[in-house]
Amino acid sequence: MIDLHFVATPNGHKLSIMLLETGLQHRIIRYNMLAGDHRTPEFLAISPNGRAPAIVDHDPIGGGASYPMFETGAILIYLAEKSARFLPTEPRARYRAHQWLMWQMSGLGPMHGQAHHFVRYAPDPPPYAVSRYMTEARRLLGVMDARLAEAPFLAGDEYSIADIACWSWVRAARAIDIDLADYPSLAGWFDRVGERPAVQEGAYVPPENHQLQTGSRKMAVTPEQWAMLFPHDMLGRPHAAPGA
Numbered sequence: 001m002i003d004l005h006f007v008a009t010p011n012g013h014k015l016s017i018m019l020l021e022t023g024l025q026h027r028i029i030r031y032n033m034l035a036g037d038h039r040t041p042e043f044l045a046i047s048p049n050g051r052a053p054a055i056v057d058h059d060p061i062g063g064g065a066s067y068p069m070f071e072t073g074a075i076l077i078y079l080a081e082k083s084a085r086f087l088p089t090e091p092r093a094r095y096r097a098h099q100w101l102m103w104q105m106s107g108l109g110p111m112h113g114q115a116h117h118f119v120r121y122a123p124d125p126p127p128y129a130v131s132r133y134m135t136e137a138r139r140l141l142g143v144m145d146a147r148l149a150e151a152p153f154l155a156g157d158e159y160s161i162a163d164i165a166c167w168s169w170v171r172a173a174r175a176i177d178i179d180l181a182d183y184p185s186l187a188g189w190f191d192r193v194g195e196r197p198a199v200q201e202g203a204y205v206p207p208e209n210h211q212l213q214t215g216s217r218k219m220a221v222t223p224e225q226w227a228m229l230f231p232h233d234m235l236g237r238p239h240a241a242p243g244a
């Protein structure tokens, strides 16, 4: 049994999709980040970086005690190896899957994450920050579009963990006013992957609270919720120490 410590964000949905794709037995423990569920000592024992989602496998590869894991890229590789699915065996395709997975983890996720932060959350976003991250967000989708003009999936002919890692971030792009019609090969891939039953089900696992999925462009976050979500206050200053 695998416990998925779940947040209803692109990173969370990568794992809800992967667990359904593989058929691995799991249960979902929902977190409300606006209430600071990811800041508890119990969660930090699983994910010391304080970021969600994470898993605990109670029947881990190699046996032994329950095994906690954080970082979705590493977790996707673990689940692919555990199920022997979604990581091609042909060497070139396999390493291409790793390559695009690392690209998602180091580029698509963090850059789109920053674009979402400034466009949707920051009260008075600096125009430079919006322009920098939106330009980069669009450029990265262009890189993916060019790859998907060459092959049906990122690793080649086979659907893999690289596609699973990228799909929910591409889905979120409309919330920062990006139109996938500008990227025709990417849009075709997005629809193809989105038709898979596990994606249909896993991508719509709802959050503990529904606020993070309203679909509206600017998110209504109170100062108290902001303090739970981000390490700085709404003016970009470090939070005052408790009791200060």
Ligand SMILES: N[C@@H](CCC(=O)N[C@@H](CS)C(=O)NCC(=O)O)C(=O)O
Pocket: 007, 009, 010, 011, 012, 033, 038, 050, 051, 052, 053, 070, 071, 072, 073, 228, 229, 230
């Ligand atoms: N590279 C990490 C990113 C995880 C991450 O940033 N998660 C966000 C939610 S999608 C989070 O926990 N944010 C809370 C915070 O920034 O304090 C992964 O892929 O697991």
